[in-house]
Amino acid sequence: MTDRDETWKQLRAAAGRGDWSQVRQRGLPLIEQVNLPESEWIRAAGALGEAYARLEFPRQAATAKLATGDAAGALALLGDHPGDAAIVRRAAGDLRGSAEQLLEANLPAQAAVAFEQAGDFPTARLLWERVLADANLRRDPYVQALVAFNHGRCCARLEDRGAARRSYVRAVGLLEEAADDFASRGERERAFDCYQVVLTLGREEGQFENVAEGFLNSVRILREDLLKYWAIQYVEEFLTECERRQEFHAAATLLREAAEYCRRQGLEYGPWYRARCAAAWRQAAEHSLSTGAPPELAENAILAAIDAWSAVGAFPRVREAYLRLAQLALADDRRTRYARIAARYDTAKDEMGTPEPFPEHLRRKITYPEVWHVDVIEWEQGGDAAALAGDLLADRRNPQTTRRYAAVCRLAALDSPPDDSPQLVKLAERLARLQVWSCLGPLEKLFATGAPPVRAAVLRAVQSLYFKRSYGLVRRGLEDPAEQVRKEALEAVKVLRFGHAFDPLVRIFREARDAVVRVAALRSIGSINAPEAAEHLLDVLRTDEPALREEAAGILADMSVQGLDDLLRRALSTDPTSPLLARVIRSRGHAPPL
Numbered sequence: 001m002t003d004r005d006e007t008w009k010q011l012r013a014a015a016g017r018g019d020w021s022q023v024r025q026r027g028l029p030l031i032e033q034v035n036l037p038e039s040e041w042i043r044a045a046g047a048l049g050e051a052y053a054r055l056e057f058p059r060q061a062a063t064a065k066l067a068t069g070d071a072a073g074a075l076a077l078l079g080d081h082p083g084d085a086a087i088v089r090r091a092a093g094d095l096r097g098s099a100e101q102l103l104e105a106n107l108p109a110q111a112a113v114a115f116e117q118a119g120d121f122p123t124a125r126l127l128w129e130r131v132l133a134d135a136n137l138r139r140d141p142y143v144q145a146l147v148a149f150n151h152g153r154c155c156a157r158l159e160d161r162g163a164a165r166r167s168y169v170r171a172v173g174l175l176e177e178a179a180d181d182f183a184s185r186g187e188r189e190r191a192f193d194c195y196q197v198v199l200t201l202g203r204e205e206g207q208f209e210n211v212a213e214g215f216l217n218s219v220r221i222l223r224e225d226l227l228k229y230w231a232i233q234y235v236e237e238f239l240t241e242c243e244r245r246q247e248f249h250a251a252a253t254l255l256r257e258a259a260e261y262c263r264r265q266g267l268e269y270g271p272w273y274r275a276r277c278a279a280a281w282r283q284a285a286e287h288s289l290s291t292g293a294p295p296e297l298a299e300n301a302i303l304a305a306i307d308a309w310s311a312v313g314a315f316p317r318v319r320e321a322y323l324r325l326a327q328l329a330l331a332d333d334r335r336t337r338y339a340r341i342a343a344r345y346d347t348a349k350d351e352m353g354t355p356e357p358f359p360e361h362l363r364r365k366i367t368y369p370e371v372w373h374v375d376v377i378e379w380e381q382g383g384d385a386a387a388l389a390g391d392l393l394a395d396r397r398n399p400q401t402t403r404r405y406a407a408v409c410r411l412a413a414l415d416s417p418p419d420d421s422p423q424l425v426k427l428a429e430r431l432a433r434l435q436v437w438s439c440l441g442p443l444e445k446l447f448a449t450g451a452p453p454v455r456a457a458v459l460r461a462v463q464s465l466y467f468k469r470s471y472g473l474v475r476r477g478l479e480d481p482a483e484q485v486r487k488e489a490l491e492a493v494k495v496l497r498f499g500h501a502f503d504p505l506v507r508i509f510r511e512a513r514d515a516v517v518r519v520a521a522l523r524s525i526g527s528i529n530a531p532e533a534a535e536h537l538l539d540v541l542r543t544d545e546p547a548l549r550e551e552a553a554g555i556l557a558d559m560s561v562q563g564l565d566d567l568l569r570r571a572l573s574t575d576p577t578s579p580l581l582a583r584v585i586r587s588r589g590h591a592p593p594l
Contacts, residue, residue: 004030011047023051028411031067034404041404042068048411053077059084059386060414066091066393067407083107084390086114091394096120103127109380112150113373125154131376141181142194143379145174146372149197153372156204168201172210179217186507189468192221193371200368203241211241212250225468225500226530228265232258233364248284252277252304259308265531266562271312272355278308278317285324295328313351378438383445385427386413388438405433413442424450425457432461440469447473452482459488463495470496471504478508478517493520497527506536519551526555534561538571541580553580557587564588 007026014022027048031041049064059081062074071092078085086101099114112127128151131137137144152167179194199214201207215238222231235258242251255277262270285301302321309317322342326335381387389410393403409430416423428446431439440462447458459477462470474496477489493508502525509521522540525533537559540552556568565588572581 004033011044015047015050018054020051020054023047024055027051028408031064031404032408034401034408038400045407046070049073057414060411062088063390063393063407063410063414067404083387086110087390087394090114091396099123107380109147109376113377116150116154121154121157125151125158128154140379141174142178142190143376145171145178145194146197146376148174149201149372150376152201153204165205168205171201172198186504187469187472188221188224188503192218193375195221196368197372200372208241208245208247208250212238212247215241216254223261224503226502226528226532227500228261228267229362230364231261232269232358232362233366236358236363237366246287248280248287249301252280252284252301255280256308268356269358271352272357274308274312275314275352275355278305278312278314281305281308282321282324289328295330299325299328299330312355313353315345315348316350319345319348374438378441381441383441384413385431385439385442385446386410388442389413389434392434392436392438402434402436405430409434418449421451421453424454428454428457428461432464435465437465437467437469440465440467440473444473447476452480452485455480455482455485456488459485459492463488463492466496466498468500468504471501471508475504475508475511478512478514490517490520493517493524497524499528499530502528502530502533502536515547518548522548522551523555526552526559529559529561531561531563531567534559534564534567538567541584542571542578549580553584556584 007030011023011026011030014020014026027044030036030044031048034041036044045064045067049061049068049070052058052061052064058077062077062081062084065071065074065077066088071088074088075085075092078088082101083105086098086105086107089095089101090098095114095118099111099118099120102108102111102114108127109131112124112131115121115124115127128147131147132144132151137147148167148171152164152171155161155164155167175194175198179191182188182190182194195214195217197214198210199218202210202212202214215234219231219234219238222228222234235254238254239251242248242254255273259270259273259277262268262273281301281304285298285305288297288301289295302325306318306321309315309321319342322338322345325338326342328335377391378388389406392398392406393410395403398406409427412423412427412430416427418424424446428443431443431446443458443461447455450458455477458473462473470492474489474492477485477492480486480489493505505521505525505528509518509525512518512521522537525536534556537552537556541549541556544552556564565585568581568585568588572578572585
């Protein structure tokens with residue numbers, strides 16, 4: 001007989017004698033096995049729901065019933081819990097009923113979202129106005145901006161353009177303020193969210209300035225986070241916007257920057273972007289002429305195209321461009337000069353070849369998560385793990401395993417008194433199993449309010465949550481007064497490694513006072529296969545304390561970053577007496593220059 005068979009035997013025996021506490025105790029481990037066959041998992045959840053109902057825990061009983069698909073049975077238990085009833089009604093597809101229950105539970109922001117989803121924009125508008133009047137909102141410019149954006153969208157849907165415009169202007173100003181604040185705290189991923197809203201607002205309002213601000217800042221942050229292919233994809237997305245709106249100057253400038261970025265990153269797509277840049281400048285010139293602008297504007301654009309064509313060896317196109325300059329309504333001496341230069345290229349050959357384009361298989365479909373809803377809901381929930389898990393359970397778009405984990409997590413949250421450290425430790429572990437970004441809100445609340453064992457459990461949980469936001473908890477954990485918490489935070493520095501973790505790891509390295517933490521951060525930086533990581537290690541090798549210089553040398557010797565050998569040789573040429581640099585170069589199989 002397996003352990004699971006034995007558990008089922010004990011559960012049935014307990015139910016037979018009416019020992020519902022035992023049924024609860026035996027049923028919880030069963031539903032934690034989220035990969036059980038569906039019939040068995042539902043049977044276990046049903047037994048658990050029966051036990052909670054007999055023990056008079058209606059919220060837990062309703063959660064278990066909802067997990068089995070019995071929304072009607074769950075709703076029948078929740079007369080005094082409108083917030084929970086809202087979750088059940090949403091799971092059943094009753095969006096308006098869910099919205100009304102959220103309003104009854106005094107959750108106006110979540111009710112506004114639900115009324116929007118139900119198509120009732122007049123009610124949603126009134127609720128967003130109510131949220132905007134909340135004094136607590138004034139302390140958080142980011143959430144205030146999101147609420148203003150949501151209000152503006154509702155006004156636009158109701159064709160009140162004046163009110164919509166006022167809310168949008170307010171939202172953009174607050175988003176810019178919030179983005180600067182996030183960036184100053186090293187939370188670039190939150191600044192990125194701000195610019196995602198700005199570009200969405202620009203698209204919906206037809207404001208190219210906001211579209212450009214959102215895209216360009218998003219590209220900048222992606223580059224800083226070493227997400228080079230995502231950065232290029234955002235460039236492509238913005239180029240589509242530029243071309244659709246005939247913003248050819250903006251497109252040409254962006255293509256020039258993309259070409260230079262590819263060159264710096266060692267990507268082979270630079271010539272392709274340079275050639276497209278030249279074509280965009282030619283389009284800009286012709287568009288300028290078609291609108292009756294002074295010919296000097298077209299002249300400048302064509303000269304920029306010539307620079308780009310020359311850079312890729314497209315000399316017949318250079319000739320063509322000079323001939324076009326000679327046709328513009330310019331001074332005679334300039335036109336004559338351009339014609340003379342064009343003649344020099346009469347026999348020039350095309351040396352461009354066929355540039356390597358950015359390949360289709362690297363292109364990703366960009367989706368824009370509705371942070372204007374998600375983050376406002378998180379703000380109103382205030383780190384409530386049960387509420388978050390309830391939302392995940394109710395959302396039928398989530399995979400079955402996620403919804404089952406959410407049910408387990410919600411039961412754990414409802415079963416956990418605020419002063420019960422062992423239960424809260426288990427709750428942190430279960431939150432981590434959800435593997436979603438939104439579980440960080442409840443974990444942050446647990447860290448802020450929990451005892452040392454709970455805070456340590458939170459740091460163990462984030463070790464499997466590969467989000468930049470996780471590092472906010474890691475940094476707090478490294479400064480915690482409890483040794484067990486600091487130990488788990490150090491372990492997180494060692495294991496929480498991923499491509500765009502470079503910035504938070506560098507921040508930890510610079511801020512930490514403990515040498516062990518600095519070494520751990522340095523080793524994790526060394527695991528990031530990017531030029532920026534190699535350059536940081538090289539700076540440490542040249543300028544830091546002896547032990548860290550030795551550590552950096554050892555890491556550099558084993559790194560496989562493209563262009564690292566050239567970087568090391570250039571460094572040695574400026575510091576030829578450095579024995580560490582010479583040793584690193586030799587260890588990589590190259591003799592240092594004499």
